[in-house]
Amino acid sequence: MAEKSVRDASGPVIEDRDREQAKIRRRAFVGQMIVGLLIIFLWEFLTWIGWLDSYYWSSPSTIVRTGWVAITEGTLLQDLAYTSGATISGFILGTVVGSALGLSFWWSDLYSRITEPYLIAFNAVPKLALAPVLVIMFGIGFDSKVILAFLMTVIVASIAAYSGVKNVDRDLEKMLLSLGAKRHHVFFKVVIPSSVPWMVSSLKINISLALAGTIVGEFISSRQGIGRMILYAGQILNIDLVWVGVVVLSALSIVMYLGTVWLERLLMRGRTPKS
Amino acid sequence: MSELSIEHCSKYYKKNGEPMCVLKEADMVARGGRFVSIIGPSGCGKSTLFNIIAGLSKPSEGRVRLDGRDITGESGHVGYMLQKDLLLPWRTILDNVIIGLEIRGVPKKKARERALPMLQKYGLKGFEQDHPDALSGGMRQRAGLIRTLLDDKDVILLDEPFGALDAQTRLQMQNWLLQIWSDFQKTVLFVTHDIDEAIYLSDEIYVFTPRPGRIKAKIDVGLPRPRDEKTLMEDRFLHLKRELLLMLREEREPSG
Numbered sequence: 001m002a003e004k005s006v007r008d009a010s011g012p013v014i015e016d017r018d019r020e021q022a023k024i025r026r027r028a029f030v031g032q033m034i035v036g037l038l039i040i041f042l043w044e045f046l047t048w049i050g051w052l053d054s055y056y057w058s059s060p061s062t063i064v065r066t067g068w069v070a071i072t073e074g075t076l077l078q079d080l081a082y083t084s085g086a087t088i089s090g091f092i093l094g095t096v097v098g099s100a101l102g103l104s105f106w107w108s109d110l111y112s113r114i115t116e117p118y119l120i121a122f123n124a125v126p127k128l129a130l131a132p133v134l135v136i137m138f139g140i141g142f143d144s145k146v147i148l149a150f151l152m153t154v155i156v157a158s159i160a161a162y163s164g165v166k167n168v169d170r171d172l173e174k175m176l177l178s179l180g181a182k183r184h185h186v187f188f189k190v191v192i193p194s195s196v197p198w199m200v201s202s203l204k205i206n207i208s209l210a211l212a213g214t215i216v217g218e219f220i221s222s223r224q225g226i227g228r229m230i231l232y233a234g235q236i237l238n239i240d241l242v243w244v245g246v247v248v249l250s251a252l253s254i255v256m257y258l259g260t261v262w263l264e265r266l267l268m269r270g271r272t273p274k275s
Numbered sequence: 276m277s278e279l280s281i282e283h284c285s286k287y288y289k290k291n292g293e294p295m296c297v298l299k300e301a302d303m304v305a306r307g308g309r310f311v312s313i314i315g316p317s318g319c320g321k322s323t324l325f326n327i328i329a330g331l332s333k334p335s336e337g338r339v340r341l342d343g344r345d346i347t348g349e350s351g352h353v354g355y356m357l358q359k360d361l362l363l364p365w366r367t368i369l370d371n372v373i374i375g376l377e378i379r380g381v382p383k384k385k386a387r388e389r390a391l392p393m394l395q396k397y398g399l400k401g402f403e404q405d406h407p408d409a410l411s412g413g414m415r416q417r418a419g420l421i422r423t424l425l426d427d428k429d430v431i432l433l434d435e436p437f438g439a440l441d442a443q444t445r446l447q448m449q450n451w452l453l454q455i456w457s458d459f460q461k462t463v464l465f466v467t468h469d470i471d472e473a474i475y476l477s478d479e480i481y482v483f484t485p486r487p488g489r490i491k492a493k494i495d496v497g498l499p500r501p502r503d504e505k506t507l508m509e510d511r512f513l514h515l516k517r518e519l520l521l522m523l524r525e526e527r528e529p530s531g
Contacts, residue, residue: 172363
């Protein structure tokens, strides 16, 4: 690979690594954009010439048009707010409760040994299969979606926090005790902060699990939400509208993913990530 | 200045059904303000002894006394530092060294005000706001020791604090430690398996033997202070070095 350099008229040759890196990033970004546009263009073109059946595949332009109608004349934006609200509520609840549960295992070896197998067993239960029961228990409103998103995330979050707890350096504990610390000092000053990278590593997985939980909840029974809109559109064979739902959910998923990336950076300032 | 005495301390474990002795009848005294080293091969019970003194583990028999007061099994009476710097990676150097003060309930602002001049005087000026991963191994050990000093205990245990450093840095750190020791008048108990290091730093050296760990000999160094690189060439230094080498070799030979 040829190394670019900045040459001063008389001085030494200085390799500008930062500039080099920035250039690679810029090129990658442009490349990514081109690929995306190419896919959209191909999709549009192939459905236009009839190689792809536009009845099933719709087309980007139709999706945009249908989406615009759904925003102006339908309830797309309200549905979007409903779905993202349920997802984020369930995600936050699951992460907080799960992390607290995982961290609590530090306090007692006996308690964590008794609880751990149940945690793993519950993780193996396909929570989505419980959705019909939850809808009966909590109704067809907002709550049942939040509960589902919560159940999807809580175990993953607690297992992640528990891994963090298990990996706390015992010597750090020892050092703190030698400074006269009590157990609660060790917990708040060492155990929690040193588990942060593990807890953070579960955020990205959990946000998409929470979204899946919400959508399934809406599929089962709901009056609002993107999931309900997709189900409804499918039932009346409005496949263009199904595609609108899929595109909106993808966009929502990406935005929330970026949100967790931002959160991760915030929590990981000055540290190296785990995973 | 406090006097630390270890009276007849032993530690037995039961492992795989067999009782094991890791430390046998250790008797030693570190008088106030003295620099006392423990030297011996690995497995000689040095770490066990330190855990007992620091109160992190209880001896099977024997007592630990600080100025005559029985502190057996009680932690928080002596400062303790290991080969690993054990700095918290998410805290700045300044916030790392004040953690002992924080635990005692000193407000952060006040603790920082107390720590700052210490960091600046003892070679960490300009690094106060850095995180540990930005510092070299020697610098991190400095921060670790300053944290121990700020905790203000009269007796400090150092468990091979320079074991992971290269020779050049090590000598620098030894001189730095001697300066701190004379500034603060602490009683120091220092574990090492480097003979030169033990002689260069100490007033007294206890030689330990392994399996079971027990004290084989006590040596008075008797080299004048302050010491510097020239001390390393003195006859007395070389004589002690030879003596210790022979003693430690005797220990190694029977086991091959």
